[in-house]
Amino acid sequence: MRHTKVGLVCSRVRVEEKMLIDAFASRPGVEVVRVDDDLLDAPLSGAAAPHGAAAQLKGCDVVLLRALGHFRQVALAQLVESWSLPVVNASHVIETCGDKVRTTLALTAAGVPSPSSRLAFTQEAALEAVEELGYPCVIKPPVGSWGRLVARVNDRDAAEAVLEHKDLLGGPLHRVIYLQAHVDKPGRDLRAFVLDGHTVAAIGRRSDHWVTNTARGARAEAVAVTPELADLCRAAASAVGGGALAIDLLEGGDGLLVNEVNATMEFRNSVEPTGVDIPGRLVEHTLRLLASST
Numbered sequence: 001m002r003h004t005k006v007g008l009v010c011s012r013v014r015v016e017e018k019m020l021i022d023a024f025a026s027r028p029g030v031e032v033v034r035v036d037d038d039l040l041d042a043p044l045s046g047a048a049a050p051h052g053a054a055a056q057l058k059g060c061d062v063v064l065l066r067a068l069g070h071f072r073q074v075a076l077a078q079l080v081e082s083w084s085l086p087v088v089n090a091s092h093v094i095e096t097c098g099d100k101v102r103t104t105l106a107l108t109a110a111g112v113p114s115p116s117s118r119l120a121f122t123q124e125a126a127l128e129a130v131e132e133l134g135y136p137c138v139i140k141p142p143v144g145s146w147g148r149l150v151a152r153v154n155d156r157d158a159a160e161a162v163l164e165h166k167d168l169l170g171g172p173l174h175r176v177i178y179l180q181a182h183v184d185k186p187g188r189d190l191r192a193f194v195l196d197g198h199t200v201a202a203i204g205r206r207s208d209h210w211v212t213n214t215a216r217g218a219r220a221e222a223v224a225v226t227p228e229l230a231d232l233c234r235a236a237a238s239a240v241g242g243g244a245l246a247i248d249l250l251e252g253g254d255g256l257l258v259n260e261v262n263a264t265m266e267f268r269n270s271v272e273p274t275g276v277d278i279p280g281r282l283v284e285h286t287l288r289l290l291a292s293s294t
Contacts, residue, residue: 007060062290070098089243097263110239201276
């Protein structure tokens with residue numbers, strides 16, 4: 001039996017990472033090499049050979065990235081790809097999914113329905129865009145997760161206040177203004193877990209708050225994977241480059257809309273309500289990627 005080394009790169013060992021370690025351990029001949037990205041120091045040029053955590057990672061057969069932070073994930077994926085190792089997910093997928101502007105452009109180019117959105121760079125232009133989108137309107141940072149710095153503005157006064165704060169805070173993430181039409185969802189949004197284009201499970205995230213994110217206290221409930229949902233998720237996954245993805249959808253008046261696509265899926269609150277072994281499925285996806293690359 002072939003011995004397989006799987007590099008699991010993570011900033012912290014959370015519930016998800018513990019579940020993944022257990023799932024890998026249950027596979028015969030598979031060894032998990034846990035790499036702390038905080039300790040990683042890898043040469044990019046010159047004659048120096050990787051050492052320490054970088055050497056451990058380079059010695060693996062396949063890599064599953066679980067680092068915290070979009071830019072760190074992109075850089076790690078690029079590093080692993082430079083070593084010709086298969087990685088979950090590819091750097092171009094992480095780049096697209098982690099940037100709402102790029103995600104929206106990719107979905108639109110593929111004809112995947114998503115909420116109406118606008119891009120602006122100044123307070124004046126953003127206010128004009130908000131007025132055209134209509135109230136309420138959602139203002140998001142182009143890069144970010146867990147519902148942080150997302151604001152719903154219900155009138156012009158609120159829009160002016162939020163946009164002024166962004167302008168005065170400064171920084172690159174506040175200089176690019178992503179605006180989205182508010183979708184009047186039925187107290188929940190949907191999250192689908194997609195591997196190799198197949199939707200293996202889906203949940204509804206229900207909350208009294210308009211931000212329906214489990215990191216903000218939303219309750220997870222099982223949702224049936226209908227043919228409509230599966231087809232839409234397959235198209236959305238293909239649009240951003242495929243891989244192991246968590247796709248967030250909104251139930252609008254005209255049907256399902258793809259809101260965001262996440263390249264590092266979080267599933268701790270989804271295994272129990274769905275009854276699906278999501279970490280086990282992600283492990284299988286990782287090992288299939290290795291098999292297809294050899």
